[in-house]
Amino acid sequence: MTETRPALSVVVHGPDVQGLLGPCLDALAGQLPEDAELIVAAVGTTARDTAGHHLSGVPRTTLLTLPAGTEPATARAAGAHRATGTWLWCLTATDRPLPGALSALRTRLAELSDEVDVVLGDHVRSTWRGPGTSGVDTGRLARFGRRDRPLDEHGNLLRVTPLLANRVLRTAFHHTHEKHLTDADPMYAARAALVLARRIAGTEHALADVRQLRRESLPPVPAERRYELIDAYERLQELMREHGTAAAPRAVLYDLMATETLRVVSREGLPDAVAREFFRRASAAAVRWKPPGHRRPPGREGVRRGLLEQDAYTKYRAFQELSHGRRALRSAVRTGRGKAGRKLLDLHYQRALKTPLDPELAVFSAYWDRGVACNPAAIAAKLAELAPHIRPVWVVSRATEPLLPPGTEHVVPGTRRYAEVMARAAYLVNNVNFPGAVVKRPGAIHLQTHHGTPLKKMGLDQIDHPTASRGLDFDALLSRVDKWDYSVSANSHSTRMWEHAYPSHYVSLDHGYPRNDVYHRATAADVRAVRARLGIAPGRRALLYAPTHRDYEARWTPRLDFAALAERLGEDTVLLVRGHYFYGGAASPLAGLCRTGRIVDVSAYDPVEELALAADALITDYSSIMFDYANLDRPIVSYADDWETYATTRGVYFDLTTEPPGHVARTQDELTEILVTGAWRDRESAAARDSFRRRFCEFDDGRAAERVVRRVFLGEPEEALPPVLPLESRTVAPTPEEADAHGHA
Template structure:
């Protein structure tokens, strides 16, 4: 008897069915049977199912003689199931990697509940991924299992069959089956949740819910959407047959009204001319199932009134009035924006006529981001070594809390911003082009490139269209012409920047200011940072920071981080910077896999970690200055090199051990090679090449040269005399070695 029976009905999903079935059969938890139901599909779904059945004995094909619809097709699969738990999956959706393993573990933890509810994410045909907006309802905090009465918020989770695992014995004993017709999930989901004596949740994305551009039922205009009324009649009939569930009637009534209004208002569901008839049916449904005395939230009373009285014409009038109001507001906002822009342009022109303020230095970063990177290190150095100068930082108001108290805060696009842009004698930025800047005679612009150039950059991207995307190279070169100084960390960077960003600037090969903190921080600072990130005391924190694949439309999952953490054991914690905040949810997330993709300061993450795992990220050059272990891993080396281009292939001159597979990466850490003598030797050679000036005083050298006018700067501290702050693991090891031997106690 398998643990799971995964039931996949298929009808006209031949383009997606292979991916769906593969997502099930490649699960790391193999104790399953896959019941694939061909609902007499006119396309190749049946042939695909037979192909999978021929190569994997776990696949049990079912071919229905006639098309019966999604609900009865699921029933046909469930009737043949032998597993402990039923898992439903639509033929165009997919299970995420290790989903069934996570479900199995959670079922074991919670004592095999009747129903386990897990999370999902919508995956759009454009490449985006968005997690369920009410994921907070699936928190695993608190007692488990529980009854629905203890967590009624679960009814707010999308009422579908495929985001739950059902104990087969419970389903068969209660006699639950799917009805025919559209919205078949409704009379299944609500009765199942209300009847289940034990329910548990899993706060993990286990299903990718495909949002197809065309072809989905919910985007098909049809009279069959009227079947939603029959489905809710079945829900309330179930309540009538089970008086003990009467308490849920007001809740389900409100859910019904919201659902009916959703169907009524969506433009692509009801055929033209049928909306009035739909609303009349909704009115009858409202009156039939309304619970006397049930409260209606104030914000929903207008919507309820539309359904209660069948006010189709009123709705159309309100909709027209709302549309006119939105148009008027858009025109008003557009006019106000145009007026504001004109006033700001005039203000900027006036400010450019006034003298430059020699005591003012303005700092900006990409996307008007938070305090960090080279500009932050230089801003701090200005306050330490040139206190007569005033500094200001341009960032969004929501990020003002990231700035030091002594630094003036400026919101982008304001009059204060344009004043500072026009009158500051010195501008420091990591932007290639400063938006809106008309550089004045006497203004000095210091550009701080964001990383060591390992992959192609600048004008070399003209040969890499996949990575260049929509780069305006003419605009880029106009921005380069405004640079006066470029800060470089090493000779390789200097030679590369001067070639790919051709201009008349002066290169300051003084080191990376952003790494100064590696030499000025203390072990106490490291301990505080680790505590803030939730790293347990005594754990080895691995920072996983692959470079973004800017040539791909969708994010690339390079490692199964949960599996890596599980194989390495409780001693290791992974800080994952595997994506950007808008790349979607981190599917592998637990107390030992911490998603730090949205953390504003990568320097903090470096200090808090004990080792770095990366691929082609320039961060390895920064991290080498910390003298902490670095491990390389990439499953798409050839694809990345072909699409992005490489100046330096880290695999030919690695800063540490190289893993060609996930299992090899695990072995490197489990076997201790990550911190061995060979690793230290590779890191030393890499550091000599890419960190010749990183001694903790790079920012000071730039400030003294650019702002204080000193032509002679102090030479870098020799590598053998540099003392970067040790990692927490290294500090613990050193403390243990330094302790005197303790006498034996008998």
Template sequence: MPRFSVIVPAYQVQAYLSECLDSVLSQSFSDLEVIAVDDGSPDACGEIIDAYAARDPRVKPLHLAENRGLGRARNAGIARAAGEYLIFLDSDDTLTPGSLAAVAERIEATGGPDVLVYDYERTYWDGRRVRNHLAAELSEWGRAPFRLTDRPGLLRVLMVAWNKAYRREFVAAEGFAFPPGYYEDTPWTFPVLMAAGSIATLDRVCVHYRQRRQGSILSTTSRKHFDLFDQYERVFAYVADHPELAFWKPELYRRMVDHYGVVFTRPGRLPRGSHGEFLRRARDHHRRYRVPKARLRRRHLLIRFGLHRTFRALRYAAAARRRLRELVLGPARAGRRAALGLHYRIQLRLPLRPERAVFAAEGGYGGDPAALEEAMRRYAPHVRTTWIADPAHPRPLPAGPRLVAPGTAAHWTALARSTYLFGDAHLTRGLRKRDGQILVCALGGTPLGHTGLDLQERPGAVPGSDPVALLRDVDQWDHVVSGNRHSTLTWERVHPGRWTALEYGSPRTDVFQRATPDEVARLRATLGIPAGKVAVLYAPARRDHRRTQHLPLDLPKLARGLGPRFVLLARGHGDVPVEGARVIDVSAHPCPEGLCLAADALLTDQSPLMFDYAGLDRPIVLHTGDWAAYAAVRGVYVDLPGAPPGAVGRDEDELVDVFTDGTWNGARAALLRAAFRERFCPWDDGRAAERVVRHIVLGRTEPSPVVPLGERRPVRSAMANAVHPARSPLVSVPHPAGPRPVTWPAEHR
């Protein structure tokens, strides 16, 4: 008996069927069968199913002589299924990587419930992905399994069959089957949830629910939407046959009326001239199934009295209010922009404040500007500092700097009258730098992928890059913070201007040299890293050439291969599949430096974070699975596979071997890391921000002495003794050649 029977009905979906089947057959959890039902499809669905069956014995083809509809096709699949659990998947949707393994583990952890409910997200043809807005109902906190009475909010989650796993014996014992019709999921899902003796939830996106541009059944204009009335009659008939479920009638009534309201108001569903008839049918059901003293909303009252013209008039009135608001707010916004522009021009004519500094960074407080602001308060306390950041940013500002919101009068006043301006490219948007102002640009670490003017040759890498606007900003820079010679030479070529390179190190990595073991322990506890575990920070690069961001690695598979000794801290740019306590999603953590301090090792591919992490002298493992594709699309400045910062793996299996056989923290990995540090971390001794502040504010052009690489003692990880008992062999690495305050001509060659 396989663990899962995945039932995939197919009708006129030849363009999507292969992707759907691939998403199931490529799952890391392989104890399954796929019941692929050709529902009399006139296109090539049947041939596609047979081709997959010939290649993979887990695919069980089932050809129906004529089209029976989605519900009856599922019933045919149920009759052929042999798995312990039934899973339904529409043939234009897909399973997310690792989802079946997560479902199997959750079923095991909750004692084999009758029904397991998991999450989904809508995927649109233009690349957008939107998670179910009721995902909070699928929280895994609290007792599990449970009855529906313990979690009635599950009835508000989209009433579909494909976001659940059903114990087959439970389905057979209760005699559940799909009825014919358009809305066959409704009389299946409500009774199943109400009858289930045990339910569990999985707070994980397991299904990508494709929102087709055209061709979706429910988006078709048709009288078949009147089928909804028959389906709710089946739901209430089921309750009538099971008196013990009668207490669910008020909730079912509310769900029914809300559902009718959605179909009635959704454009493009009901044919022209049928809205009155639909609302009259809804009124009849309202009177038949209404429970006395049930709480009513305005929509319920309109349906109760069948006031379809009033309903429509209210909709038009709401649309008119929205339009009026746009007409009023549009000029108001334009007026506000004009007023702020005038305010900025006035401030530009007022005297500069010599002891004021303003800081800004993309995304809010953090990075090099944050380290520079801290150094400013420490080494030049007479200078008052201001941060331009959204007050709602998750990383709060420390005590000291003044916070102003972007786009406010205070923001433009700070830009116009502060003598010192520190920030990344985010700071220069709309800026008109004055004589006497000093603008220090922090470009975000060591460049790996092409940037600046080099992006002109690769328009697919970062669409919409504007070299003219870039050079206009570059002409306002006075200094650029650089962490190493490689960065300096690259920035000077791709951002040509009169600025001066301050090759003093990466300020944001100063914390690596100052942090204490107690601070590391607190960070690990905050992130939920269990004691005694080796924490591996997985930080893949963002693929700017892709519209949607998918993790390059199957994290559940990798976590299971690594075993219980390891924990993955996943910092992705999209969905991160959580694998129990073995994969912790840290994507929303506002401080990358804190994640680096908490981790015992870094696993990455093309992320520039590796250049910062190397300063910690902790193991780095490189994933090179799509290096060739990334290099071809984006272009690269460093041959990472040729000179990696540590051990290398091409896929999950090789990476598991790297970690389990000790290669990741062995002697060869230490030698590679030593060479990498020597090249990219010559100044990162904890005083980079101090050197910049002393140069810019205090006028000391000779930088502070740099601590040799072999003498640096960055804070060790919590598992230092078990992970890497010896540091990389850097004993007598020479000092950097000296500061790089070199002025280059302004011609844009």
């Protein structure tokens, strides 16, 4: 039996950038017609795994795996080569088909004659803020109408946004002109399709949501690459000449070339030498391809065009400055002097910014200036060992000063010395963001260490969860994120989540969390010492209960009846209860219970890593402590009594109840049953923990701080760093039971 040829082949190609491939494939799978096929040219293992997960069970799909770094045009061509449909629609992994697009497109394609080679549709552009408005090209397409025509009869089709996502090509046509249609420059390929097509048709249905990525989230492109824009336009002009395109479309392309090249000079902030050379090349192209009898537009644009044709770069810059000055004056008159621009930074800070950077000065802060803690503390300790010439200075609040370890060099925000240190430090390290007023100086390195593995939605991913993001200025957040040079990650999950939660161009350090090194380096004596400080007698079982913050609660309200739980667990068990630091100012509800000796309020105890070492098991809800504690390979019980509420209000990246690190309790009775029967450390619990550790303790092997210091502060290349040990080769701190046995040996 002969298999029917598909009417449409949809090709999705590229890497999984900022987690956008999954939504693209879900949208396609949900509306793929029976006479259509889907081909995914996945670049890199992450895209391959994402495609495999989202396309599981979806019929008529083909998955191609291409090496990481494969160029977009190469990936697009690889997917197109596998296409068997009559028509071909290519989308990048960041695009998304709009609802109903495939059905509308399928209907339109069935109406077309065999001479139509290209179908044009509208699109929408979305950003991290959300979907944009449609209608970018609605007017042009409406004027074009439903009657198919060649480009010679409607040259203004060249003004339709030059994307591959808003045009569908006849597959035979694509293969015939593959050299042009798989060009590395997508603008060239999109417009070449119109030049080469026998006839072009339109559809009134918008086809794709084209995600516009933040420029700051993309790899930096050498300024000289902008010369390629002029080359692409000149190649299009040459193609039109060879193809015998009529004068009207050629004049349209000429106007587009002049407008876009002048826009590059005006708005892209190119280095002067590059801008001058770009202008010279654009001038030569403007003269070379100017249509006979072509007239410049009136007004300022006409003046700009004249200066371009004369290659008068200096005069063009002067004209541009004059225009900007007039606009600025009008704006000042409208807004008033007191409202123009943001407030200037402190004068002393401004003066300090003009002094040279101190290459041996590093500023550290943690948890909004709460003291020496977390990943920054672990990095600072390793820095003293490997790079003692670099001087660490901690930023701490006035209230935290008395709690600092003796001899800690520090500054307090708002002081003259703080301004000097912040301005001159070559390294700035934080597990949250520094204030927005902190200037990112050329040559300074900002290291973002984070302070947990994300279960809950973070950054831009909170936009759809107003309870969690109340009062959060996302633009200000992104301006702070743009200062990061490095982002520390403990696992691939975090690396991927940070990519779309904080889209900017920083280097991900997949080195592990430095604060977790202690879990691989602590000795039996260390474990016994911590338990002694906490008053835990040898042989007693210690359970650490560490819940997280709820965005819908103003203060910490215990979700357990600790007295009842302690009574059921018996004299041999002590509960270490740690409230979230967000509630540090609230009175503890545990004061009365602590007198029994079965409950210890450790909310103010630091560092939390010592509490983890002291505990035989962890009880938590959705706190990121579970990811760190899993390094110890000790039992974890999840108390998820309000999971649905938390997941809805805060937003989560995965379902903890189906992918937990151990047993899950939904009520106190269930939790008590798990703890008193020994189920908390049974075989089922161990199997869940093993899977959890492999996923979330991926890079934590005890040498994370060393890798970070060598990479960031000593400038050692990635390949020279100590490799991450596989899970089976790691040594973890002994359990309290093992530590006690070792102490009596």
